[in-house]
Amino acid sequence: xxxxxxxxxxxxxxxxxxxxxxxxxxxxxxxxxxxxxxxxxxxxxxxxxxxxxxxxxxxxxxxxxxxxxxxxxxxxxxxxxxxxxxxxxxxxxxxxxxxxxxxxxxxxxxxxxxxxxxxxxxxxxxxxxxxxxxxxxxxxxxxxxxxxxxxxxxxxxxxxxxxxxxxxxxxxxxxxxxxxxxxxxxxxxxxxxxxxxxxxxxxx
Amino acid sequence: xxxxxxxxxxxxxxxxxxxxxxxxxxxxxxxxxxxxxxxxxxxxxxxxxxxxxxxxxxxxxxxxxxxxxxxxxxxxxxxxxxxxxxxxxxxxxxxxxxxxxxxxxxxxxxxxxxxxxxxxxxxxxxxxxxxxxxxxxxxxxxxxxxxxxxxxxxxxxxxxxxxxxxxxxxxxxxxxxxxxxxxxxxxxxxxxxxxxxxxxxxxxxxxxxxxxxxxxxx
Numbered sequence: 001x002x003x004x005x006x007x008x009x010x011x012x013x014x015x016x017x018x019x020x021x022x023x024x025x026x027x028x029x030x031x032x033x034x035x036x037x038x039x040x041x042x043x044x045x046x047x048x049x050x051x052x053x054x055x056x057x058x059x060x061x062x063x064x065x066x067x068x069x070x071x072x073x074x075x076x077x078x079x080x081x082x083x084x085x086x087x088x089x090x091x092x093x094x095x096x097x098x099x100x101x102x103x104x105x106x107x108x109x110x111x112x113x114x115x116x117x118x119x120x121x122x123x124x125x126x127x128x129x130x131x132x133x134x135x136x137x138x139x140x141x142x143x144x145x146x147x148x149x150x151x152x153x154x155x156x157x158x159x160x161x162x163x164x165x166x167x168x169x170x171x172x173x174x175x176x177x178x179x180x181x182x183x184x185x186x187x188x189x190x191x192x193x194x195x196x197x198x199x200x201x202x203x204x
Numbered sequence: 205x206x207x208x209x210x211x212x213x214x215x216x217x218x219x220x221x222x223x224x225x226x227x228x229x230x231x232x233x234x235x236x237x238x239x240x241x242x243x244x245x246x247x248x249x250x251x252x253x254x255x256x257x258x259x260x261x262x263x264x265x266x267x268x269x270x271x272x273x274x275x276x277x278x279x280x281x282x283x284x285x286x287x288x289x290x291x292x293x294x295x296x297x298x299x300x301x302x303x304x305x306x307x308x309x310x311x312x313x314x315x316x317x318x319x320x321x322x323x324x325x326x327x328x329x330x331x332x333x334x335x336x337x338x339x340x341x342x343x344x345x346x347x348x349x350x351x352x353x354x355x356x357x358x359x360x361x362x363x364x365x366x367x368x369x370x371x372x373x374x375x376x377x378x379x380x381x382x383x384x385x386x387x388x389x390x391x392x393x394x395x396x397x398x399x400x401x402x403x404x405x406x407x408x409x410x411x412x413x414x415x416x417x418x419x420x421x422x
Binding site for chain 1: 352388
């Protein structure tokens with residue numbers, strides 16, 4: 001028997017376990033189910049991850065580092081600043097919507113690892129920071145006015161979090177919410193431009 | 205008078221489902237915590253889902269007491285009002301954290317709970333909307349998008365509460381948490397009054413990076 005585990009198997013186990021934990025919860029999910037879904041021997045799971053709870057912690061930290069980051073380089077370039085901002089808001093809503101089901105796993109205190117929580121928290125702050133930097137960029141280009149955007153971004157980000165949750169519920173029961181998400185992002189971008197934009201300063 | 209078996213089981217179910225989640229909690233565990241047998245729990249409630257629904261219904265019977273909100277608001281100093289409102293929103297959220305957790309979990313899972321999550325948020329949202337509306341009609345503030353302004357404050361409180369209860373694991377509104385909220389909302393209240401709605405005011409200092417609750421314990 002070989003002790004070498006191909007890296008593909010590890011990845012397959014993590015992905016299969018993530019999907020099963022998410023849909024069934026921690027307790028009802030068995031390592032046998034995970035092994036079957038990942039097409040590996042059940043003993044491989046224990047050899048690589050030691051135990052089901054260790055696997056669970058691995059799954060969460062893997063998820064946090066892989067998924068909970070907004071990759072702005074893949075965003076389509078948008079010459080219209082207002083639409084670009086709406087696009088950024090929309091991306092954030094989508095990303096946070098992905099985290100809502102994972103949050104339901106995190107809420108279970110007995111399964112939580114403080115380090116993972118700190119990491120999730122850090123990623124959330126990083127997202128908020130990306131929005132702030134985007135606004136600072138617009139200010140630098142003379143599109144938005146001179147003001148301190150930090151506290152406003154905190155308020156805006158709270159609204160994005162809350163709406164992401166509402167949209168997740170909406171999608172769970174009524175299907176695709178793309179239209180509503182797009183409309184929300186446009187409305188938020190409109191608000192920021194009309195309230196903070198230099199062009200509208202004169203007619204206030 | 206002693207609590208009925210039903211009430212005892214419902215109370216334990218609410219607490220345990222909230223702390224551990226629906227799937228991670230068995231009816232046997234809930235029954236044991238209430239000092240009852242699993243068989244009697246199933247006899248009373250039928251299924252685990254019915255027990256969950258009963259736990260949420262029990263919380264929904266609680267009426268949200270908004271009288272402290274009304275008492276601490278004077279409609280003269282918007283900034284002072286906002287500080288009091290945020291504290292009160294925080295307190296009400298954290299006091300009802302079990303219900304919020306149950307509804308967050310339940311709304312995705314049970315069609316009959318789809319709108320139940322509105323319980324804590326919705327009355328606060330309506331109240332805050334009415335408050336801002338009153339200021340508008342008195343000519344004290346101007347608002348471009350009233351619903352969005354309401355959403356920004358309620359959303360930020362919701363985000364903070366998530367952070368305080370999930371990341372920092374607070375289960376009650378302690379003086380330490382209240383102080384952190386105070387610190388966090390000082391700049392936000394100012395920003396809300398100047399950048400979101402319009403109250404005649406001086407601009408604040410520049411370039412404060414956004415942040416989260418600063419607390420010693422994680």
